[in-house]
Amino acid sequence: MQFEFLLEQVVNGLVLGGYYLLIALGLSLIFSVGGIVNLAHGAFYALGAYASVELTKYLGFGPAVVISPIAVAMLGILFERFILRRFYNADPILSLLVTFGLAMVAEQAIRIIWGAAPLSASIPPAFRGSVILGDFLFSRYRLLILVVVAAVLLGVWLLLHKTSFGRVVRAGIQRPDMVAALGIRLQPYMTAIVMLGVGMAALGGAFFAPITIVHPAMGAEIITVAFVVVVIGGLGSFWGVVIAALLVGVVRGITIHFAPAAGEASIYVLMFLILLVRPRGLLGERIEKFE
Amino acid sequence: MNRYARRTLLKAGAALAGASALGFPAIVSGQTDKIKIGHLTPLTGFLGALGTYATLGMKLAVEEINQSGGVMGRQLDVMSEDSVNPATAATKSQRMLEQDGATVLIGEINSASALTIMQVAARNKKLFMQTGARSDALRGKNCNRYTFHTDIPNTVMVNTVGQALLRDNMVKGKKFYTLTADYIFGHDLLAAAKRFFGATEGNLIGDELIATDVTDFSPYLLKIRQAKPDVVCSNLAGNQVTTLIKQYAEFGLPYPIVGFNLNTADAWAAGDGNLSGTWPTVWYHTLDVPASTAFVANFSKKYGKPPENHAWIEYIAFKMMAQAMNETKSTDTEALIAHFEKETEFDILKARKAHFRSWDHQLMQEAYPFTVKPKGQAKDSWDFIALGTAVPKGNEPLESLAPTKEQNPCSL
Numbered sequence: 001m002q003f004e005f006l007l008e009q010v011v012n013g014l015v016l017g018g019y020y021l022l023i024a025l026g027l028s029l030i031f032s033v034g035g036i037v038n039l040a041h042g043a044f045y046a047l048g049a050y051a052s053v054e055l056t057k058y059l060g061f062g063p064a065v066v067i068s069p070i071a072v073a074m075l076g077i078l079f080e081r082f083i084l085r086r087f088y089n090a091d092p093i094l095s096l097l098v099t100f101g102l103a104m105v106a107e108q109a110i111r112i113i114w115g116a117a118p119l120s121a122s123i124p125p126a127f128r129g130s131v132i133l134g135d136f137l138f139s140r141y142r143l144l145i146l147v148v149v150a151a152v153l154l155g156v157w158l159l160l161h162k163t164s165f166g167r168v169v170r171a172g173i174q175r176p177d178m179v180a181a182l183g184i185r186l187q188p189y190m191t192a193i194v195m196l197g198v199g200m201a202a203l204g205g206a207f208f209a210p211i212t213i214v215h216p217a218m219g220a221e222i223i224t225v226a227f228v229v230v231v232i233g234g235l236g237s238f239w240g241v242v243i244a245a246l247l248v249g250v251v252r253g254i255t256i257h258f259a260p261a262a263g264e265a266s267i268y269v270l271m272f273l274i275l276l277v278r279p280r281g282l283l284g285e286r287i288e289k290f291e
Numbered sequence: 292m293n294r295y296a297r298r299t300l301l302k303a304g305a306a307l308a309g310a311s312a313l314g315f316p317a318i319v320s321g322q323t324d325k326i327k328i329g330h331l332t333p334l335t336g337f338l339g340a341l342g343t344y345a346t347l348g349m350k351l352a353v354e355e356i357n358q359s360g361g362v363m364g365r366q367l368d369v370m371s372e373d374s375v376n377p378a379t380a381a382t383k384s385q386r387m388l389e390q391d392g393a394t395v396l397i398g399e400i401n402s403a404s405a406l407t408i409m410q411v412a413a414r415n416k417k418l419f420m421q422t423g424a425r426s427d428a429l430r431g432k433n434c435n436r437y438t439f440h441t442d443i444p445n446t447v448m449v450n451t452v453g454q455a456l457l458r459d460n461m462v463k464g465k466k467f468y469t470l471t472a473d474y475i476f477g478h479d480l481l482a483a484a485k486r487f488f489g490a491t492e493g494n495l496i497g498d499e500l501i502a503t504d505v506t507d508f509s510p511y512l513l514k515i516r517q518a519k520p521d522v523v524c525s526n527l528a529g530n531q532v533t534t535l536i537k538q539y540a541e542f543g544l545p546y547p548i549v550g551f552n553l554n555t556a557d558a559w560a561a562g563d564g565n566l567s568g569t570w571p572t573v574w575y576h577t578l579d580v581p582a583s584t585a586f587v588a589n590f591s592k593k594y595g596k597p598p599e600n601h602a603w604i605e606y607i608a609f610k611m612m613a614q615a616m617n618e619t620k621s622t623d624t625e626a627l628i629a630h631f632e633k634e635t636e637f638d639i640l641k642a643r644k645a646h647f648r649s650w651d652h653q654l655m656q657e658a659y660p661f662t663v664k665p666k667g668q669a670k671d672s673w674d675f676i677a678l679g680t681a682v683p684k685g686n687e688p689l690e691s692l693a694p695t696k697e698q699n700p701c702s703l
Contacts, residue, residue, distance in 0.1 A: 005517050013511050057496075116334065116343040118530055120672070122537075124560035129543035137516055139509070139542050207619070212506050212542050213530045213560065215340065221506055256510035263510070264502050 006137050009253040015142045017249025018149040022204035023222055024229035025156065025241050026197025032173045032236045032287070033186075033193050034088050039099040040079075041201055041226065042219030043106030048072050048202025049218060050114060051152040055122045061124040067208040073199030085187070103219065111216040120156035120216040145207050152200060153242065159196075159237060167191060173236050195236065228271050234284020243282055325368035326361075326622055326636040328388030328612070331380055331398045331408065332423070332605075335372035337503055337529035338400045341601045345400065345423060346371055347594055348602030352609035355589075358466070362616045367609075371398075380404035384411045384419075394622045395420065397608050402426035402476040412437045418624050423601050426479040426554065427694060429655045434701035437624070439631055439652045441608050443573045445476075447658055449551045450692040451571040451682050453491065453659040456549065459569075461522060462493045468520035470511060470535060472528045473500040480526040480551055486698070496520055501527060508538045516544055519624075524601065525550035533557045533655045535696045540565035556599040559673060564702065566663050572605045572643070573658055575678050583640040597673050607639045642681060651701040655689035657681040 005272035030038045048068050055064035072204075083102065087095035110209070127141040148210055160166035172179050172186045212218065225248065231242030248267050256279055274282060311343060330349055332342035349371060357366050368661050370387055374380035380399065387393040388411065396412055399405040400423035405642055412419035415437040420439050421429065427445045429438070443451075469484060471477040480497060488495050496516045499511050502577055515523055523546050532553050540562075549568040558566055576587045576597040586606065590598040598606070612627075614637060619626045631652070636644040645656035660679040669675040683691040 005513070008513050008517075009510055012513055016507060016509060115340075117340040117556045118533055118560035120560045120562045122293065122565060123541055128540070130541075135619075137513065137542070141541050142509070210562065211537050213534045213537070215530060215560075217339070221504065232443075253510045253513075257514065260499050260501075260511070264505060 003123075004117070006254065006257060008136050009257045010157070010250050011136055011138075013136075013253030014246050015245035015249070016253065017207060018146050019204060020225055020229050020248060021242060021245035022149055022152065022200050022207075023226040024245055025153075025238075026200040027226050028230045028233065028235065029193050029242045030084075030197045031230065033169060034084060034190050035092065036084055036087060037092065037099065038084075039096060039199050039223065040102040040106060041099075041198065042221070042223035044076065044198035044219075045104050045201040045205040045222050046106070046110060046216070046219035047075070048205030049214050050110060050119065051202070052206035053119045053209050053214055056121070061210075065203070069199045069203040072202035073195045075207045076189055076195045076198035079198065080191045084194060085190070088190070103223070107216050107219060108194045114216070116216060118213045119209075121209040121214055123210040139211075141211060146238035148203070148207060152157075152203065156196070156200075157238060165192070174285070188242035189290070225267065228267050230281075231274050232274050232281055234272050234278070234281025236285040236287050237281075240281055240283030292701055294487065310672040318514060325366045326616070327391065327393045328367060328369045328591050329384060329391065329396045329398075329606075330369050331374040331383055331387075331404075332371075332601075333375065333397065333399075333401050335375065337438060337531060340390055340526075340530060340560075341400050341423065341554050341599065342373070344505050344556055344599040345398065345601040345605040348605035349397075349589070349609055351593060351602075352606045354614075355402055356609065356613045360389055363620055365396045367582075367613070371547060374401065374408075377401070377403045377407045381407035381411055384408045385415075388412070388415045388417050391638040393417070395612060395624075395627070397612060398422055399424050402429060402479070403474055406433055409433065409435055409438045416624055418627055420612055422436065422604045424476070426476045427483060427699075428475060428479050430651045430699070430701060431694065432700045434651055434703060436652070437701040438630060439647050439654070441604055441611075441654050443656070443658050444653060444694065445480045445551070445569070446486075446694045446698070447692045448571040449480070449487045451658045451660050452549060452551055452569050453487045454682055454692075455569045455679060456522075457491060460559035461547070462488070463492045464492060464494065466494050466496045466519075467522050467524050467526045468496055468515050468518050469498045469526050471498055471500050471526040472506075472531065473527075476528050476552075477501075477526050484524065484551055499529065503531065503634050504526070505531065506534055508535055508653075509542070510537060512542045513546060514536070515546070516542075520546055522546060523548045523658045526552065528552060529554070530557055530560070536561045536565050540567075552700065554600055555676070556601070558676065559599075564666065571658060572600060572661055572676075572678075573656075574600045576663065577674060577676070577678055578641070578659075580640060580642055582638060586640055588668040603640065607637070611637045611639070643660065643685070645689070648690065648693070650696070651694075651699055652703070653693060655693065657683070657689070658692065666682050 027041045051068035052064040055068055065284050123141045130137050130139050171187055229244045229248055233240035251266050251270050256263035332345045333339055334342045353367050353369050372383055384396055402424040405421050405424035422441045425442050425445050430440045430444055459546050471481045478672040547568055550570045553570040615627050615630050616622055631647045632649045634646040634649055639645045641657050643657055645654050650657050659681055661676045664675050664677045666667045
């Protein structure tokens, strides 16, 4: 009996990890290609949530979760063009400061526009309740999120590994100088990566709005976990982030099962242990420009 | 600008010039003689939404007091700041009293921050009217004679919901599973809940302590499902209650959920059809009392949305303080304490008047259990709560739900 309960927590943790993944994957891509720790990533997640709550009022849930990430991705273009671009070759502390400042500006802007009180958002009726598969209880809505995450993951993997776009991006992570020597400008690729990254964060926000609290600080809340995932997974590795996100979800679930008080601390302990053994993270590659 | 406006402006200018010529000395003395009040409330973090409402209520009260001539002819001058966390709350309250010349302190929602402000107030021998923090310990073992508590304490919230549960035969022999906020407020609420279950043969089969930054409850919900309780009970605070309500509805667990603490701003954010069960509240804007209706109308007119219970409590706290200063013709701490300790009655926009109990400085007042209106009965998105009848009942003393002298270790 105990084993079944544990297994249920593992499966639930995997689902939760899938959601962390949406945020962490973009963060990791932007870091790997541009060398920028985007502390404002959570702000795009929050914007995605707010935009989808607003759009849901007029268009319904379906169109809202499609349009809001796209709109936020467009904002990502401006973000890359006018802010990030100035910091690719600068001291990393500068980009840290500017994105940190931007995160705070975004949080206060949300507070000014929508107020400090959380917005109300609900799961569409068709996805309410739970389904019981075998001995496991699943939230119907989280299963939907899982399907979306899997689809996004597949799309990003194909993009990075099966297209010429992906080849340039992957080459750019390892040897930007060689890419430049071949006469390829990395800048448009970087714009696309930032668009993709913040779009995924906004998608996460849009899908999580109905089951979490939509309030100004929601971006700051998610960014810590996303970082832990990126650090555990290691830079430059697609699968590293995937494994790390799932691992974080599962470890948290299992810890809450046995020692609830340690639940939130468990992911940091996990990060500590993994960095002790593998300083570059689980599947992190050796990236010359960061050494 | 049209001619009418220009003429108005001219007149206003003339009036201003006249007033300053005639009344110059009076204005100067009026300005230096303002009554300074320090106001602290959390504007960020998991209680930030509530603190924002509290600030709006405070502003409305101060505006009304000042427009009607102030207190003893003096205007109120309120310094209002984000209390952030217990340490910052202590630093800021100390600065307000020692450097900025605050006469009294009013505010707070977070029980841990309220505790540190209480200590600062006692050290400075200045009055602190504590508005929104509900932990029993603040008016129990940590009570001090410089602090007065306006909101209903945890024990009253538990008893308010408890009476409704007893009426519905949902306590005796039933298995309860609680989720508790892991800080002073939650621990305190759990203790009150345990006392209630102990006295009424409720059976507490499990409790989870939840850190205040938890945003995903799914692992806890799975544990609840495994425990198969009869009733799930929330002892959480702030926007965590909202998250729990949303995710509880998401997982669709079959056990009824009730809670001993829910602020209406957090209930409003729960989303359509997610909230169910019985909860306590200290005030709600649909309360059918003329004074309350008038306050709701003024507030809604000014801010474009109805007041939340923390807007109400800040409003009445400032009004009570102004009334006490007017009645004692003093801002002296000892005089005010003596006035409140006489159990002076205050109109707090409810059917029955309220008073501070002399031996623990707790405001004795009505509370209300509430449930959720059936689908389609809400007039607007703010209106989905069905307010139960006030407790204690009209013929019972206001004290009957509060901790008794035996239960409350307070000695002032």
